[in-house]
Structures are given as C-alpha cells and as structure tokens.
Amino acid sequence: MMRFSTLLKKPAEWMRSTGPDHDIVMTSRVRLARNLVDHPFPGWARKEERLAVMGEIKPAVEELSEMKEAFSEEMTNLSAIEKQVLVERHLVSREHAAKGPGCATVMNRKQTISIMVNEEDHLRMQSIQPGLQLLRAYKALDSIDTELESQLAYAFDTRYGYLTACPTNLGTGMRASAMLHLPGLVLSDQINQTIQGANKIGLAVRGLYGEGTEALANLFQISNQTTLGRSEEAIIENLDRVIRQIIENEQNARLKLLEDRPTMLQDQIGRAYAILTHAHIIPSKEALNLLSLIRLGSDLGVFEEEDREIINVLLTEIQPAHLQIEAKRKLDAEERDVLRAEIIRRNLKGLTAPDFGDILSNRDTDDE
C-alpha cells in the first residue's frame, strides 16, 4: 500500500506528461457515479450505514488490478492539510474532503484513477489524462466499472439507468470535463461569449476548482450538463467536438493578438516574467494569473518548450496546502505568500527572458 508521503513526492502522471492539444487542454477528466442497491445514499445514510457500505466497497476497489500498491485511506485518518492537498491535485472533491466517518479514497500509483467512497454517491470514480483524451479517460474507467459490477450490486433501472442521489446525474452517471487554458479569449474579451455559447448547447463552464469557483489562471473547466438519454460515447463525442471548436477559437484569438496588439502581449508576458522572477511576496491569485501568461509565452515560442512542464507543476505546488506540506508546518497567509514567491523564483531560475524577436520579425515581413 502506498503511503501519503510517497504520493506527495510523486507529482501525478498527468502533471508531468503531455497529451494531444496539451498547449490549450491541460487535462481531460471523466467521472462515473454508482450506488449499491438496498443501502441509502451517503447523504441520507446514518454513520453505521455509511461504514457498512465502505466495508463492502473499499476491499472490492482495493482488489482491482489497477489498484496494486494503491493509496487507500479513510478520510478520518487524513489531516485537514493532507485532504486539502488531494483537493488541490483534483484527486478528491472539496465536498469529499469535508466528509467524516465512513468515507474513503483509493487511488492508483500514477494518480490517474481515484475512487471516492461515500461522496454524494456510494462510488465516485474519476480518471484523469493529460491533454485532450476524453475517450481514453472514459475507457480506463469503463473497464474498472465493469470489473466492479461483478463484485458489487449496483442500483440500476432499465429505464433510468444508474440511479444516483441527485437526479442531475441519473442515467450514465457520467460527467466528462476538460480543463482549458484560454488566455487568448480572455485577453481579447471573447471569453463570456464562449461561455454563453457553451451554456446554450447544454454544457457547463466552471473555474479551476469546480462549481462556484472563480476562473483563475485563465483556466476553465467545460463539462456535459445532461447525463440521461445519450450514450457515454455520444456525450463525449459532442463535448469533444465543442472543445475542438474552442481550441480553434483560442488559437485564432492568439494569432489576432500577435497581429493587432503585439506590444500589449509583449508587455503582459514581460511583466509576468519580471514579477515572478523577482517577487518576494506573492498572493496565490496573482501568481496563478501570471503563471498563465508565462504558459502563454511558452506556447507562442518566446520561452523554451520544456519550461511548460515547470509551469504545470507550479500551478499545483504553490497552492496553500502544498506550501504547508513543503514547509512541514502550518503557515499563515503572509508566510505562504513569502514561501510561494521563493518556490517560484527557484523554479524559474533557468527561465531566460522572453524573446519576441522571431515571432514579431516574421510578422513584420508578412506586413511588407
């Protein structure tokens, strides 16, 4: 069994590796909701009932071939900070982190599959892949789900599909989502239009940490809203098509910014570089938004390609709980801002100043 300290030392596989369209799509995630028959849903169950369900599900999950040497823990055995670390890595939901007795989390070594026991449903299984690979993320979960259904008696109805605590998840119980980095659409004021467009065709757009969270670092989560009446593959296909359209819009917005407002772009990226490499006190929100600009810079080719990986890891490492694990003690907000600035300076040491030469001179020759 993997210990929490091992889990911490290893950044999740999806943070280190790249996938298709990874310049704009950070990650693809799919989650499935499942419940057992003859047990009340977690939100309505008594403590003993939740413990009984956990006693049934946790061993079945631990026995999955995917879960060899997995991390598996009851939520009551984790400290507030450890739980927060899992939230910051998107391995458990914020709701799950607030749960008490009878709730558990199991995840594989690569941290690509995490399974929450007694979240809103008895089982919430999640799969993460880098870049745009929704179908691959689904297939990974699908086989786990099929393996589990032979062990566990799922609540299923031939008309309504998988029965979930909330009717908004009924049917497939599937939520597929992608985390998109859209600085071009934000800088060119097209983001609201994009969000409204997605909403109109039944997709939800949220901030970095899900429902009700603010859009930080120009990151947006887009997901299917409806779960009933279409197959898993059809839902994913539709979402995938919309995401490809957004990617195209983002690429066009970036090109247009380079064309029409190169000085503004140079200024924004230059300032981000200057502040991040020299600041000694930096709040989370400012850091995230500036790191987003560095990421944009590396997409545009003004930084080295390999710098992108540092940015991806930093986005997580500068979050409050990760900082406190690094410091091995509790930190107040001011102390966190100091340590955050220090970590960023250290990691960006090798980053050379942005070089717009090639991009802008190419543009000039185009003009002539």
Added chain:
Amino acid sequence: MKCDVCQSEDATVYFSQLIEGKLKKVNLCKSCAEEKGVTDPTGFALADMLQGMGEETVTEKRTAPGDRVCDECGFTQSDFKKTGRFGCAHCYEVFAEGLENLLEAMHKKTEHCGKVPKRYEATRARRERLNDLKGKLQEAVASEDYEEAARLRDEISKAEAESEEAPSASAGED
C-alpha cells in the same frame, strides 16, 4: 466562551448553518476554524463536522400530512424539495409521480441509453423489444391495418407477461 472543538482556546469564530430546518451553531477558536476549513464556507458542512465531533445530527421525523414517504429509507417528498436529492435507489419508484417532467427539464430526455450492467442486459433487451412492438402497433393503427395491429397486440401482451416473470428492475440482485 471556549472553542467547541479544542475546549481550551477562546472562541472567536461563530458559525451558524441551517441543517434540516434547524439552526445549528458552533463556536470555534481561530486555529480550529482554519483547521476545519470554516473560512471557506463552500467547502464546509457543519453537519459533517458536528458528526465528526461525535454529535450525530438527530433527524426528527415530522412528516406533514399527505407527504409521501419512502418505505425503505424514510425519505419524504419534502426532503426532496429541500435537498434536490433522493434518499435511496427505491425513492425513484416511490416519488415517480412528477419525476418524468423534472427529468425532461433537466436532461431533455427521460430514458437511459448508455451502458448497462451485465446482469440487466436481458431485461434491457426485452424492454427494447417491447418499445419496438408498441411503435409498430401505433403505425399499424394509424395506417388502419387492423389485422397487423391485432397480431402486434397479442405479441405485446405475450412480451409483457414474460417481463413480469423476470426479476424486477431496481431490486437488482440475481
């Protein structure tokens, strides 16, 4: 006033939340409040914390007259109105009335056509065949082909009798 969690520091954070229609209060010191995440109200549920403190929230059952109750888990129609969630899988049968409209508003469609667990595949196939036959019956009636309609009607009642014998869908286990 002392902190409800550590019982040693003075409480400086006062938190109230409406749980199942009753106002619950908790008083915390600064460090316990941070520990429990009270500073972030969206990620904090007082009910879970009170349960964690050993004080299981007592759920008084005051069923209003005429309020439908799930015979398996005791969840009521008004609980559903309040939380937007059901108590157990069986609730979907108990509160079936009006559910169709709700689902249509939420999902535009009301019938599952995704993955089916192996143990339900046979039931599912029967259901699809039945729907297919019913569609054909309507067509036959519409085109005034009464001979065909009569034949289909017999086939439907035969198919329905077969599904009656099959295990009920949501009871589930073989």
